[in-house]
Amino acid sequence: MTEVEVPESHPRYESLLTRHRIEAGVEKGITSRQGLIAQGRGEAYDYLLGERTIPSADEAERAAAAQFLLADQAVVSVNGNVAALCPGEVVVLAEVTGADIEVNLFNRTEERMERIADHLREHGARDVLGLAADGRIPGLDHERAKVDADGIGSADTVLVPLEDGDRAEALAEMGKTEIVVDLNPMSRSAQSASIPIVDNVMRAVPNMTEHARSLEDASEQELRDIVAAFDREAALAAAEDAIRSGDLG
Numbered sequence: 001m002t003e004v005e006v007p008e009s010h011p012r013y014e015s016l017l018t019r020h021r022i023e024a025g026v027e028k029g030i031t032s033r034q035g036l037i038a039q040g041r042g043e044a045y046d047y048l049l050g051e052r053t054i055p056s057a058d059e060a061e062r063a064a065a066a067q068f069l070l071a072d073q074a075v076v077s078v079n080g081n082v083a084a085l086c087p088g089e090v091v092v093l094a095e096v097t098g099a100d101i102e103v104n105l106f107n108r109t110e111e112r113m114e115r116i117a118d119h120l121r122e123h124g125a126r127d128v129l130g131l132a133a134d135g136r137i138p139g140l141d142h143e144r145a146k147v148d149a150d151g152i153g154s155a156d157t158v159l160v161p162l163e164d165g166d167r168a169e170a171l172a173e174m175g176k177t178e179i180v181v182d183l184n185p186m187s188r189s190a191q192s193a194s195i196p197i198v199d200n201v202m203r204a205v206p207n208m209t210e211h212a213r214s215l216e217d218a219s220e221q222e223l224r225d226i227v228a229a230f231d232r233e234a235a236l237a238a239a240e241d242a243i244r245s246g247d248l249g
């Protein structure tokens with residue numbers, strides 16, 4: 001038996017584990033109640049994708065890993081859903097790629113900010129950014145505009161899992177290379193990303209880490225070639241096609 005009291009062989013194990021983590025996140029004051037709704041929406045897309053990493057998502061995750069290794073400063077942006085679903089996996093990705101971790105919330109309260117930072121530290125994070133909030137993303141009038149000047153504010157590459165569309169667009173307008181993880185390929189955030197990853201964040205983050213590990217010895221030119229070869233339009237089209245032809249059986 002595991003975290004969700006069902007054996008890993010259960011056909012809906014991953015889905016039940018995800019639900020359990022989000023529920024526990026709400027109980028712990030990490031995840032917002034809106035996060036439950038966002039999770040439900042994500043699950044519907046994941047179901048149609050067959051709850052697997054499709055080949056175009058794997059390519060996107062490889063390109064994202066290469067981009068992280070190339071970056072002068074990469075940051076993983078963490079919200080209440082990501083903190084509940086894959087805190088340890090975010091910490092390992094940051095360690096392997098030398099990235100920073102920053103908490104950034106749509107429904108921002110100081111209490112949730114602190115709880116998420118503590119939760120990430122419990123999972124091994126050394127430094128957690130986001131609490132200083134001494135920078136702003138221009139053109140946004142909600143709480144997500146608040147960033148750390150020496151975190152997302154100065155980063156050249158930002159990974160934004162489970163985002164709402166307008167910050168994703170604003171970050172792109174700031175000239176940052178933006179990597180989005182979103183199970184909906186039609187969402188504004190996926191559409192505005194330099195590298196859209198249409199996959200469940202619980203699969204995407206560890207797979208990015210695995211790719212980063214295997215690219216450890218790659219030259220700068222090899223990494224640049226991987227990023228240049230990635231075709232965002234083709235990846236979005238492949239994901240939409242997989243969803244539209246998804247089998248509900």
Ligand code: PTJ
Pocket residue numbers: 031032034035036037038039040041042043045079080081085104105106107108162163164165181182183184187199200201202
């Ligand atoms: O913690 P906060 O306050 O920052 O709030 C976070 C949420 C997620 C509540 C907020 O950003 C929000 O309302 O987001 P949306 O607009 O519902 O968008 C969430 C997107 O993430 C949707 O397109 C979902 O399909 C997608 N999604 C949901 N769960 C997952 C996911 N994508 C990848 N992996 C998931 N597990």
